[in-house]
Amino acid sequence: MWEDRYGESDRIWSGEPNIRLVEIVSGLAPGLALDLGCGEGGDTVWLAKHGWRVTAVDIADTALRRAAEASADLLEYIDFQQHDLTKTFPEGEYDLVSAHFLHSPTEWDRDSVMRRAAASVAGAGVTWRLMRTPPRCRA
Numbered sequence: 707m708w709e710d711r712y713g714e715s716d717r718i719w720s721g722e723p724n725i726r727l728v729e730i731v732s733g734l735a736p737g738l739a740l741d742l743g744c745g746e747g748g749d750t751v752w753l754a755k756h757g758w759r760v761t762a763v764d765i766a767d768t769a770l771r772r773a774a775e776a777s778a779d780l781l782e783y784i785d786f787q788q789h790d791l792t793k794t795f796p797e798g799e800y801d802l803v804s805a806h807f808l809h810s811p812t813e814w815d816r817d818s819v820m821r822r823a824a825a826s827v828a829g830a831g832v833t834w835r836l837m838r839t840p841p842r843c844r845a
């Protein structure tokens with residue numbers, strides 16, 4: 707489904723970071739970040755530019771390719787990984803776990819993915835989610 711969505715246009719999202727990410731993370735010391743459902747990389751790029759080493763995850767080939775293109779000058783700070791997070795999850799612990807607008811139009815076990823995300827937060831790390839069912843996607 708997400709490949710179909712990305713196939714609708716050369717760009718779906720704005721390329722800008724989510725405002726809540728900027729608000730919250732601006733006050734944190736950079737470390738290791740996990741961006742779940744990175745899409746076209748708006749958050750990943752912002753994090754890498756602000757000193758974070760980012761593991762950026764998405765299920766969609768096109769999302770990962772566009773995110774890599776958007777971060778071409780930052781690739782040494784970013785590890786792109788393809789996962790269907792309901793099946794596999796990145797290894798490791800992270801100082802920051804972000805899952806902005808990670809959602810699915812089809813039935814999926816979101817709670818398990820969020821529990822797994824919370825378990826990947828390092829001792830003094832931060833995790834949050836904006837809302838359970840976003841009213842609309844950022845465009």
Ligand SMILES: C[S@@+](CC[C@H](N)C(=O)[O-])C[C@H]1O[C@@H](n2cnc3c(N)ncnc32)[C@H](O)[C@@H]1O
Nearest residue numbers: 708743744745764765766769789790791806807
């Ligand atoms: C609404 S977009 C949000 C993209 C980005 N976080 C942003 O805020 O611009 C949701 C993203 O989650 C990804 N996604 C959805 N289900 C997923 C899953 N099960 N595993 C990994 N990624 C998934 C989609 O491919 C899509 O890129």
